[in-house]
Amino acid sequence: MNITIENILLIGSILLLISVVAGKTSYKFGVPTLLLFLAIGMLAGTDGIGGINFNNPKIAQLIGVISLNFILFSGGLDTNWKSIKPILGEGIALSTLGVLLTALSIGGFVYYITDFTFYESMLLGSIVSSTDAAAVFSILRSKGLALRENLRPTLELESGSNDPMAYVLTLSFLTLVVNQDQSILSIIPAFFQQMIVGAIAGFAFGIASKFIINNIKLDFEGLYPVLVIALMFITFSATDFIGGNGFLAIYICAVYLGNQVLMHKKAILKMYDGLAWLMEIVLFLTLGLLVFPSQIIPFMGIGLLISVFLIVVARPVSVMISLMFFKMKFRRGLYISWVGLRGAVPIVFATYPLLAGVDKANIIFNIVFFISVTSILIQGTTLSVVAKWLNVALPQKSKKITPTDQFMLELPKSLLQEFNVSSDFYCANKRIVDLDFPENAFIVMIKRDKEYIRPVGSTEIKPDDILMVLADTENDYKKVYQCLKYRKQTAESQ
Helix, strand or coil: CECCCCCHHHHHHHHHHHHHHHHHHHHHHCCCHHHHHHHHHHHHCCCCCCCCECCCHHHHHHHHHHHHHHHHHHHHHCCCHHHHHHHHHHHHHHHHHHHHHHHHHHHHHHHHHCCCCHHHHHHHHHHCCCCCHHHHHHHHHHHCCCECCCHHHHHHHHHHHCHHHHHHHHHHHHHHHHCCCCCHHHHHHHHHHHHHHHHHHHHHHHHHHHHHHHHCCCCCCCHHHHHHHHHHHHHHHHHHHCCCCHHHHHHHHHHHHHCCCCCCHHHHHHHHHHHHHHHHHHHHHHHHHHCCHHHHHHHHHHHHHHHHHHHHHHHHHHHHHHCCCCCCCHHHHHHHHHCCCCCHHHHHHCHHHHHHCCCCHHHHHHHHHHHHHHHHHHCCCCHHHHHHHCCCECCHHHCCCCHHHHHHHCCCCCEEEEEECCCCCCCCCEEHHHCCCCCCEEEEEEEECCEEECCCCCCEECCCCEEEEEECCHHHHHHHHHHHHCCCCCCCCC
């Protein structure tokens, strides 16, 4: 069946409904939902029972890039700075040196066992060199794993920040495959430009986005999530336009915004949580439609060899070398190695050789697809078992609730106090969003001139207001008083 304008919405909505309903029960059988979405797409495709003829890598790549924007941005918004600060060095080492070592080792292995040229081998290694943010975020969170020793933030930081490195390596070696006369040294300046410009642009757009969100004064709360989507795409495309890495920029921008006080932040977080799931489903369905299972069969043997080498050798070695300068227990390193999930990102990156007209592009695409499926199937289904085996799992009751979880769930506080605002208070005539209010306390009501006002971020506190504040401890109320009475607190005082 050919996709037309008349039936695309019907087909898309049916596939989406099937994916959501099937995903509800998939984990009862230990099957990751992302693999299920991929399988549904394959069944609906040309070689499947659906017979949908979809063979357009360009559209698949466009859908992939858009989806990755939402997935990375959502992951960045959920990243708590206090959680990742202690392991920031480890995360950066894994997302840069770790990715480079994985790409080189896989490339060398492929060059040794196949008839690929050196650059073609390195291209394949680069495509599968990063862990997949969509797979790691969704599988870790849906399984609700409680892990010891900052393992969870380390894994999420690595998966959210290492796609840019793999993307740059993929484009660099693709350039060398297409332009055989170029030297490998010629890609080094472009590599550093992509990473440095991307990082700087991410921080710059994060600061600018916060200013716009908190000062634009939109009339409707529902417009704020729309505004953030616009800012996200501007960050990605503008960074790419000036020669930086757009994926790195949007992740850094999102991490910055996720740790700031924003207007209608709760609505923004909830919307992105839903959109991230939608984009993951759409992405995996699209890639499932794009692949031809009959074309994968001839490459299953070589794909299995590379996949085993990646899981057993390349990933563990790159992790251990990357973290050798950090104090790390061996079992912790082994678990980080095991959560080296490959997913949709390598498959999206594998469309670049297809569009560039590389001779072995179809072979690369099919091998990468097989590696991604086996990674999700083998590693994704055994995360809980391996965590218990390596003794890095905590009892479920010990799982900590992050500030973002608490903020999203609107968990009740145990104490309520009132604060009378005097004219000499720092907070007088200032908006709540500008106060850097403690994250463990909430202003639930404001009494003003015998009237009760339900506050939002843009609400301006007036002299003689009575603020009703909910918090957990007396120490939280001391922070609230300091925030209301004096100038903004520093991060250290909080």
